[in-house]
Amino acid sequence: MPVDSPVGLDGRVARLAGGLNWFAGYELIAIADGRRVFADVIAVERLDEAIAALPDGQAGAIGALRQRIEGARAPLQLGERVLRFDQPHVAGILNVTPDSFSDGGAYHDDPASAAAAGVAMAAEGAALIDLGGESTRPGSQPVWEGDEVARVVPVIERMAASGTAISIDTRKAAVMEAALAAGAHIVNDVAALLYDERALEVVAKAGCPVVLMHSPDPKSGGHGEHRYGDVLLDVYDWLEARIAAVVAGGVAREKIIVDPGIGFGKSLQENLQLVNGLALLHGLGCPIMLGVSRKRMIGALSGEAPADKRLAGSVMLAVRGAELGAQILRVHDVAETVQAIRVWRGLRDAAMMPRGIL
Incomplete structure (x- = not known):
């Protein structure tokens, strides 16, 4: 869910890889035997709530993915x-x-x-x-x-x-x-x-x-x-x-x-x-x-x-x-x-x- 600008959207958008692109939602994909069995889009402001409802192992994995997706790349x-x-x-x-x-x-x-x-x-x-x-x-x-x-x-x-x-x-x-x-x-x-x-x-x-x-x-x-x-x-x-x-x-x-x-x-x-x-x-x-x-x-x-x-x-x-x-x-x-x-x-x-x- 890309957006043109974060202006006026504090807390509702995130920056993609520390670059010029912003987005308002994550697509969560569940995979079984190499195939997608479930997919849903979760708004940026709801991701913390969604992570908190997961078992510790899954919560940690998704938290790490979030950091990779949003984090700036080293020069x-x-x-x-x-x-x-x-x-x-x-x-x-x-x-x-x-x-x-x-x-x-x-x-x-x-x-x-x-x-x-x-x-x-x-x-x-x-x-x-x-x-x-x-x-x-x-x-x-x-x-x-x-x-x-x-x-x-x-x-x-x-x-x-x-x-x-x-x-x-x-x-x-x-x-x-x-x-x-x-x-x-x-x-x-x-x-x-x-x-x-x-x-x-x-x-x-x-x-x-x-x-x-x-x-x-x-x-x-x-x-x-x-x-x-x-x-x-x-x-x-x-x-x-x-x-x-x-x-x-x-x-x-x-x-x-x-x-x-x-x-x-x-x-x-x-x-x-x-x-x-x-x-x-x-x-x-x-x-x-x-x-x-x-x-x-x-x-x-x-x-x-x-x-x-x-x-x-x-x-x-x-x-x-x-x-x-x-x-x-x-x-x-x-x-x-x-x-x-x-x-x-x-x-x-x-x-x-x-x-x-x-």
Whole structure:
């Protein structure tokens, strides 16, 4: 139950993850055998009463969930920059591959041009540049780690020299090590540190932030068919278990970002359900990265528009993500998305102004 503003609603609304969004009610879901058996919406001002009526174990669990949903996310120190999560940020996608689904080949074997493109995206308003040297599109072939290192390290070195914040999009521990040594700040792993058995150790040792993306089959790329009972609950549970394992492996919880993995082993309907239900993931207590830019779901909803004709759909989904509290929006079209989010931010700020009574 989102609301535009808390003005005049003291005690009746709560802030979502310490950000710009406010809400007036919680949806309580009861689950049995992985399926929803009951759901109800409880107003914010009635939640304490509802918790008090529960057995101690359930009351404690729901109280902890409430703290995660409402609590501000810890800022991340990225070199000389600090990334704060009180508003949504744009991460610009930069691929140095010959075969990525949208922009493959544009900067392959040209690190100077690739770095310049990354710096330009930062100038357009991207808080982070997400650099990848291996395509994860359906049907793509794995890249030898040495080749992947050779693709990304020269670009990272050039961007890092300009002070640009960089995440390295890779599944491989050796690439993570080389990229971090060259100046990258975050590891973004579509396999949630499950593809390479050394990946968790590398991230824990580096003490760097990490993005854990949901994948139904991390070892093989995550694009195979998968049967979900309830896609939103299944993704939530998978990410919750993965967070626990990564924390047990030595990574601080406040350095973990989660990604629902839109387009990875999910149907169009399941992708839409995940986007609409994104707010549930705030119960994990971690910042959320949403990557929907130019993805196939947009083409499927718009007459099979090709990847380079999906700008409007990409911006629409990014704004929807911001409305649901996503802290990082991973996009190809930085300038357009930044403009849309700034207008959205202006509307949120205006809603905070007290209005006179006519």
